[in-house]
Amino acid sequence: MEEGTIKKLMTSLKCDTCGQHFKPTDVEILGHREELWFFRVSCSICTTACLITASVKEKALADAVNDLTAFELKGFSSANNVDTDDVIDMRNFLRGFDGDFNALFKP
Numbered sequence: 001m002e003e004g005t006i007k008k009l010m011t012s013l014k015c016d017t018c019g020q021h022f023k024p025t026d027v028e029i030l031g032h033r034e035e036l037w038f039f040r041v042s043c044s045i046c047t048t049a050c051l052i053t054a055s056v057k058e059k060a061l062a063d064a065v066n067d068l069t070a071f072e073l074k075g076f077s078s079a080n081n082v083d084t085d086d087v088i089d090m091r092n093f094l095r096g097f098d099g100d101f102n103a104l105f106k107p
């Protein structure tokens, strides 16, 4: 498992002291034994440091690494998959789109 991916997963955690999400540069991987990983995390905002032990499974990692909120995940979990018709519709839309996002999102 890539260390960069593991660090990205760790950014879903927040500092207990100041509440800010950790950044990948805040996380130092101390090592792992199979699914059990050991981290030293130093908050770049308030400088609080802590040790974290986490069990990281491949499937859990695939599920957890994204930038969706819990609300968005719930919404997308019941949505249909993107299919060929969706791609064709988007292609047709983009052919005629002039790039005016203000007009596109105007209420």
Ligand SMILES: [Zn+2]
Binding pocket: 015, 016, 017, 018, 019, 020, 043, 044, 045, 046, 047, 048
């Ligand atoms: Zn902090």
